[in-house]
Amino acid sequence: MVQYLVVLAPTFLVAAFFLIFVQGWSRYQTWTRTVTCAIVFAVAVRYLWWRLTDTVLPYPGDGLDFYWVWFLYGIELLAFFDITLFLIIMSRYVDRSAQADALASDFFRRPRQELPTVDVFIPTYNEPLDVLERTIIGALGLHYPGEKLKVYVLDDQRRDWLRRFCEEKGAIHVTRPDNAHAKAGNMNNGLTVSDGEFIAVFDADFVAHRNFLRRTLPFFTDPGIGIVQTPQHFFNRDPVQINLGLERSWPDEQRLFFDEMAASRDAWDISFCCGSCSITRRAALEAIGGFPTESITEDLLTTLTMLNRGYKTRYLNERLSIGLAAENLKGYFVQRQRWCQGGIQTLFVHNGPLRGPGLSLFQRIMFLPVSWLVQYFVRLAILIVPAVYFWTGYPPLFFTEVADLVSHQLPVLVAYFLLMHWITPTRYLPVVSSAVGAFSTFRMLPTVISSLIRPFGRPFRVTPKGSSNVDNKFDGYTFACLAILIAATALGLVINIIPEWARIPPGEFSPVAIYWALVNVVVLMIAALICFEKTNPASESLRADEPARFGGIAGRAVSLTLGKAVVEIPIGTDVETGKVVEVTLHGVEPFEAELRVVTRRTQGRRRDTGALKYGHLHYDLTGAARDQMIIKLYTGDYSQDIEELRRRTVAAGLFSRTFGPAYQRA
Template sequence: MHMMCTKWPALLAGFLGVTLLWLPLSLQAQLVLSLAALGVMFFGMTRPKNTVFRMITFVFCGVLAMRYAFWRTTETLPSISEPQNFIPGLLLYIAEMYCLVMLAVSFFMLADPIKRVAPKVRSLDALPSIDVFIPTYNEDPELLAATLAAAKSMIYPRDKMSIWLLDDGGTEAKRSQKDPILALAATRRHEQLKALCKAMGVNYHARKKNDHAKAGNLNDGLRISKADLVVVFDADHAPVREFLKETVSFFMEDAKLFLVQTPHYFLNPDPLEKNLRTFGSMPSENEMFYSVLQSGLDKWNASFFCGSAAVLRRKALESVGGFSGQTITEDCETALSLHAKGWHSHYVDKPLIAGLQPETFVAFIGQRARWCQGMLQILILNRPFLAKGLTVGQRICYAGINLFWLFPLSRLAFMVSPLLYIFFSLEIYQANIQEFGVYALTYLIASFAMQSYLYGKVRWPWVSELYEYVQSLMLIGSIVSVIRNPRKPTFNVTAKGQTLNSDGLSPIAIPYFIMFYVLLAAAAYSFWRLATEPVASDLLLIVAMWNLLNLILAGAGLGVVAERKELRRNQRLPIRRHGLLRQGDRTWNIILLDASSGGVSVQFPEHEPDIDPDTDWSGVIEVRRGGRAVSFPVTIRSVRDFDGTNVFGFAYPERMPETFMAIAEIMYSDQGVLQDRISRRQIRIDIIRGTLRFLRWSMVESFRATGYLLGFTRLDKTESHADAPIVVKENNAQIPGKVQQMMTVNGERSHA
């Protein structure tokens, strides 16, 4: 009864909103309506967690959007008798209507997000068996060792969990290919990883052929294993100890549940965060999807598999023939096929893995091109809006997620359209300043307000537009390719763990400079026209301001493609944990500040030893968990001053399986460390501060990038220290990472 009462105001608002959509209104009446709708919207935003107020906010934002669409359709399109104006005008109109459709879909998705808490396990004996799959293709052994160690450290009965490294870089086909150099590299990798897995007590498997990329690799893993549930981690995704504790119990409550997906948390910045220096202070790009959208999709039983950090039911996978491999986004495609069969999915909004994202702009674009093409493949080949077995809500959610990847078309339409009027006087948007203010400006205010309302804690003002812009210039070709031949795209592994030893421009930076300087020329010419034309039109003023916004966006985009050096191969995680440092019969209390798979940073809260970083000073660090000591050897690498206190950097002199288990213990024993890092940067900032910050980025970064282009900036190269080798055998056989040399493992000749 209470729910019925609380829904009536939202229904009344919806009825009122619909009646207002098509009323013929004067300009003055429309202004009053727009201001009233904005007022009701802002009132509804005062209680963001109340569903009724949320619906009222959505309805009146929808009123403004639809009134704008009605005016835009009936009053602003050029005459069809003027094709030079009508055709580009129609294309711009379609781009705007696409944005309105996506706005409506986002309202639907986020109507009532769900926050889930794991049910308690009643009996350990009733827990299902688990197979942990870690698919790999070309990742380094040290990266895999860290993930394997973290997976082994997960809290779960040992007799109910098996861990599998599924190696697609060492398949029989790879080891027997015609090119002897590539065959030798594949054989070397195969023997390295087989030895590593044996030393770490996990299973190694390499299939015969590399059919169907990652999906085929996972399906071969299903063939050789038999557990009730399957956990998938990417090669760079290290889970925290509580991962299974927070996910598996859902499957015991719902026999039709096929998926529990968790967020992807990243230790390192993406190129935008690195090059604009926002990492750690600004919410990361993926947090908008994982902290908001997936919870909204969960309401409609439409949260989907994201390729990693997920638990799946084997029985469900077998019912659809395993992981789907028709497209290059096998994760979303698999979820779609299972949802269509009536299976359920859950999303747990709690960071339970720590992974890596692309460090360079080229790798970033390569990853996004694969996502873009894969999602459009699903849209074209699987047609989720027509798929049998899906509910109406699921159809809308899947279609919206797939359609989103057409954003490069609309974004570039918005970037190019003002140029047509400034340079060629093509009137593709027919409106005067009063009409633009009453209809378009109020709609834009509502749109920005809703963006802040829905995503303010996870996305700062103008940052979405910047991410879209820097991707759009490069993804146009990907979209055209997949539309021409939906079955053509092939799966490419995203490069991770890359380093840059100097500042410099990305190899694909030139198109961004061309766009920036074209927009700059357009800005200068438009203001010259405004100053010199006897009767400058209202439309010219509108277009000039529009182009100026595009120029500011393009200026910030130059900062993204002006790469800053990145020497760190091993990303650090702040931990702040007590430990002991021992050397002989001497012992010091220490605070471990952060850790990585390469070393740790330490402070001495009491007595500080006299350690010279230029010597080979070494010792043993010990931490405790549950009364059990975990220790590992370290050697001094550096000493630096931080707020008047010395911080000592220690490296691991060698890394055995026990070392990686200790690394997993100090880095991934506490899920709260990841949650705290996310919470500290999810801070809402208002539109004024966000705009001022963005203006600063645009001005400063465009000058920095231009300096790189013209050679005004000195680009010094810096070399980083090599990491310790991985020791995988009692006889000290080693995997030295990227350095190629011969080694012997288990008495057999191996190539490292």
Template sequence: MQAESLVPLLLITAAILLFGNRWQNNAWADRLVVAGLTVVILRYLGWRLVETVLPAGIFSVTGVFIWTVFIIEILAWLDTAVLYAYMLRRTNRTPEADEHETRLRGMTPIDLPEVDIFIATYNEPAEVLEKTIVGAVELDWPQAKLNVWVLDDGRRGWLQRMSERLGAGYLTRADNAHAKAGNINAAVARTSAPFFLVLDADFIPQRNFLYRTMGFFEDPKIGIVQIPHNFFNPDPMQASLNMSKVMPDDQRFFFEAIMPGRDGYDCAFCCGSNGIVRRSALEEIGNKLPSGSITEDMLLTLALKRKGYITRYLDERLAFGLAPENINAFFIQRARWARGAIQIMFLREGPFGGPGLKWYERLFFLPFHWITQSFGQTIAMVTPAIYLLTGVPPLVNASADTVMSYQLPAIVAAIAAVRHFAPGKYHPLATMAHGVLQAFRLLPVVVATLLKPHGHAFKVTPKGGEGTEIQDTATVAICLLLCGLMTAGLAINSSYNLQIIASSHLMPVVAFWSAVNMVVLLLVAKIAITPQLLRSEVRFELNEPVVLRTEGGGQAAGKCHDMSLNGIQVEVHAGRSCLPEAGGWIGVDVAQVGVVPAQLRRVFKGEDGSLRAGLSFALPAAEELAEPWKERNPDRIAEAEGAAQLRRRLIRKLFTKDRVRKFDGQDDWRIGVSMLKSIVASEQAVSAVNSACQNAARPVVPVWLHELQSRTETALDDEWRAVLRARAEATNDSSAA
């Protein structure tokens, strides 16, 4: 290898080391980074076209392959160019939200606008819906100006009972035409508030949601206010690689880097959930969401944009939902997004059709990402195997020296630029593995939708443990097959008597390329197998004092370390003597919740040497409270009411006050090493104690603990009874109207 071929890479490396993170969030530095990256990429693309593509011609198998690879690469670089355009105009709307909140909180309740909350649901289970309904009803907004509606396309009697018990209205319709868009449109026609917030069935709003967002509508040009999707459970990649405390979920880069950039061009879009819509704006397009695409949210943004309305984006954690809980749910969700984005391209209301859009707005609404990722990642994974086993090269006139001089600097510069704009949100190895994971399964979806844009069914992402497929066998098989083919190709070409490629300056590059691909493919195979969930309910870190109460009036101070709807881990200050035997009853006095009945499951030493107690809560499941228990157990109505309100208060405490998942903040090298280790690591075992608790019938809470609970109920529930009265009055008024 010639020394001069290393000069461009060394210059880029020196720039990265010299500037590091010093100039982040500096407009001039951002422009300088993009300008430098543009020079490096244009230099590389000039070499690619003139030296490695044009000499190949096109009227041969080799020529067709080389041109195909090049065209896909050009599309990928175009997608990259759009990405950096976003990076140059990132916004931070938090200071504006602060001003708006101060103004709104200074207004009298009667002057605040009325808001409808639409919770769209089809087949989600009770334990998912219960949290969302509680979060919506508990929103910090004048009760007379807040109407919560559960939109049930499943037409389930138990959900109507649950909605009424929790203080929400219930709406359904005769059919399921146009899926989610049709469900919302049916509700729009039957309600009247000037604004409505759409929540997916699993997204729990934080209490300050409306005070942080509604102020943006002071600008009459704002048609939608959108906030990001955040999650309180690990996604399939985090779960499979056991990195839920190390690496953020895969959607953080989109919501925390791309969407603020789109907002800078007034090109942010509605994301289906967590968006507030101005009803008067909707009336200008027929008072209904467009239904020409299965991603009605993006189409709604385009329709309003043509009328002069903007979708404003506020990057704050104001709602938390469920990330796909297994690989099957993940692919159903991403296939719907990809198909819907491509469908829009073929609609008259899409980026190509009709007036009212600037040229860059049309460009920004094209589905580059889904198309280039599906084709690009797939071709990147299969090309080494094709070359090694057939001798057909992906480019001509290339050697290790020229690749080192032109291609590698472009790749390193592009990665460094992303890290400059989005530190801590972009991890190269994780991004590559995630892209390949999607590409294999989404490529057929992308091709099918390009050939036949419409006529595809809307599929709801399974939630709450639905969708039992936890292994994507096809993806695992493809990964192992490609690893095998590349291994075989390297072995064949290392033998003088068997080699297919007799001599090529490209062989060292392809060998390195194959090695990187095999690492990525093994990671993808690992991700494609979702481990069993450790717990049925997410557990939040929560450091605050609690009081443990035992039979006979005994009590002991403790400190909560983590808590879920199923149980709690407590540091016990008074020692083991204050606790009953395993299986014994304890009342856990939790601030703003009350006395929660619990059973002692185990006592153990924490990492700091403190005495810890693991307790399981004895609360009814959401399904139980959705049943018509008044008819079945008339003598236990008071007990059931108390348990239901206790569960509601616990949901409010755990899920509506920014219980964001925290990450260790490791650098790329450590995350990369952790990912590589995970390839050979065994799956985490399912908690035996937790499984045993779930499988057992709910025990009967002793009388002394019921009496203790009842003494704390009245004061805690005064506020809730006022909420229910206001909800009932609002629902009756709306029904009468």
């Protein structure tokens, strides 16, 4: 008993530190973050030192197994470097909302005629009208003096229908004779036909909230600020959420970065532009010669080039826009492969983190694309180690006994998981997060390798969006990779359990390998679910809870889209379907809709009484009413964010997705 307590003592100490101290600390204070991250770092250093001195250096021989052990230790060192940078970043945090309040109070006290001029750039390539319409109407609806605001639609496909739409709505349609340098070239052309003192950029699928300029512009009273970036939020679910059946319980993948990491980077003055939902000082752009064209991620390179000239990027962590997440796996990977390639490209350009003049050593390190370079190699190594051991007998380390591994590795895992639970309480679940990473590995790792070999070998690719994006397919390639690894791990495990077939001698590492293999199989099976693409609704309904009237009946709208409203009808109210009724909603002039269906939802267990009724109203708005509905839905009043992570709901969703209708009927 005493022996077990001694072995588990480091883990108990780590857990006690978090449970007694950290859980009661505010995660928004720098000192609490610094102390906590330092403890996790120390635990990781202890583990790596033990790995080197007890499990790597003593390894006998010089065969393939010897090089395998050293290779895996090298992978762990890369992971340690990546985690160290993460811990440094997350050891600080800043919330600039109070600063925005104070700055805005002074900034907008000036006379209207003294406010700066603002140009809104909407670069577009092949997006359809149902995507562009929201963005253009939203930009035109910004709360800012009309004579100080111009909206430019930068059309790289030179479409006549888009020109006519812009003329009708009051936006400026801009084209150019070629598509040189893709998005960066398009925006540089926009600079030549505009003259606003500040330039707000919104991708074609992002809608600005009405108060975007009132919250961001005041930061530019500091002449050292070149860019103000805001987070990206989405009104639809990404393919990972949908394919796992976690649309209502698991946040979109980008929440960890935009809600947590970006604010921490800003506290270190190493925030960077993410392109859309940002605003830039024209003078700073002119100082660097416009938007950089050397990389397909011109946004990141803009920040780096401005840092060379002394301009910082500020981050305001407020929901000031809403956009369209990748709608299927094709778009999901097109987007992430572009980010990955662009990040790696910065290593090879004159204004990147390695060669850019004027950057401090700290800035150079923190802008290295370490995560892109490291994470997929690390994930692949974690996934293949048990299979390699079962089939070849090559262990990942010179093994002493289970007690040593438990004493040194378990505290690291516990420390990291508890840190993530504390610092990102609604953004991280180990198994699901690992499964999403495993799913991405087999498509992203080739991109990492090809980008290192030929960083400029692949041109800019636009993420497919909107009604024209109907390519929902089974991801056979990724599924095949996952299935092969599941089979290799499971079959290797079975073979070595049977003494007559065993390829590895019984030893103390075997229980560890079995546990490792079982965890990997679970992770890989969850990852495999993502390959089965479910249909992503073209028009995602927005959650609502507000008064609504139709046909003289007062109810409450619970769901809204541009073409449909679901209204809760008071109990006992009789309604007739198939009728055209007048609908009244706040912020929209009265319009006509057809009441097509009435559904019921039972309250409690009785089905005869107490059932809530919902009227499904369908409409096709045009003109001013449609514009008003776009402003209402997409410019500030509604959020699709998942604020609370319910672990039981996530588990139930995964179980339901795995076993489908049979589970749901049960």
